[in-house]
Amino acid sequence: MTQQEWWSARSSRPAGALLVHDARCPLASAELLRSVLDQQLLAPEVSLATFRPVTDTVKTVDEGRIAGTIDRERLGALIVPTVVSGAVVGRALSEGAVPPLDDTAALVRWMRERGDVELVKGPSLARRVDDRSAVELLECVDELSRTVRH
Numbered sequence: 704m705t706q707q708e709w710w711s712a713r714s715s716r717p718a719g720a721l722l723v724h725d726a727r728c729p730l731a732s733a734e735l736l737r738s739v740l741d742q743q744l745l746a747p748e749v750s751l752a753t754f755r756p757v758t759d760t761v762k763t764v765d766e767g768r769i770a771g772t773i774d775r776e777r778l779g780a781l782i783v784p785t786v787v788s789g790a791v792v793g794r795a796l797s798e799g800a801v802p803p804l805d806d807t808a809a810l811v812r813w814m815r816e817r818g819d820v821e822l823v824k825g826p827s828l829a830r831r832v833d834d835r836s837a838v839e840l841l842e843c844v845d846e847l848s849r850t851v852r853h
Contacts, residue, residue, distance in 0.1 A: 710801045718793030720747065723785040723804055730841050731783050731829035739823055743786040746821075750814040751786040752807075753825040754779035779822065781807045782829040791817045 722740055724731065735753075743751050757778040763770045785807060787795075791814060795802060800817075803809040814820050828845055832838050 706804055707801060710796075714796045718789050718796055720744075720789045721787040721792050721802075723783065723787065723807075723810060725783045725807065725831060727831045727833075728783045728829050729832065729838060730845060731825075735825055735829055736784050739784050739786055739825075742823060743788065748788055748790050749819045749821050750788045750791055751784075751821055751823050752811045752814070753782050753784055753823045753829065755782050755825055755827045755830060756780075758827070779824075780830070781811060782825050782831065783807065785810055785814075787814055788818060 720740070720743055722736065724736060739751055739753055743749070757775045757780055759775070761773040761775055761778065763773060787802060787810075794800075794817060800813075802813050811820060828841055830841070832841065
């Protein structure tokens, strides 16, 4: 079933919040998904986007030369889950406006065009992975963090 077919089938049901998860974020825990959805229920008119802190050093470049460092405390990287409020889902269904569910950044822009969006801080382990080695690395980090905590 294509995204358009799914969205069209969705239009026959009452509008409710839509929790969007990305299978390429395999270590986004069920607890994280549940807590973000619970937070959205406290303010049902607001959509939520989860982010992780940026840990890399980010530089600016001017004419091929490093010009400075950007304060990473002001940066975040989108992760999952994303929750589209029921109000936004309802309006989008009535307008036939299909959300870009396959692109988190595009989805957040789409939600901002239609209502308020709040950012929710999530764990770095919920990041998106590109290949098997990235999954293995995150699994090792998760295991190490469990060992250190105990």
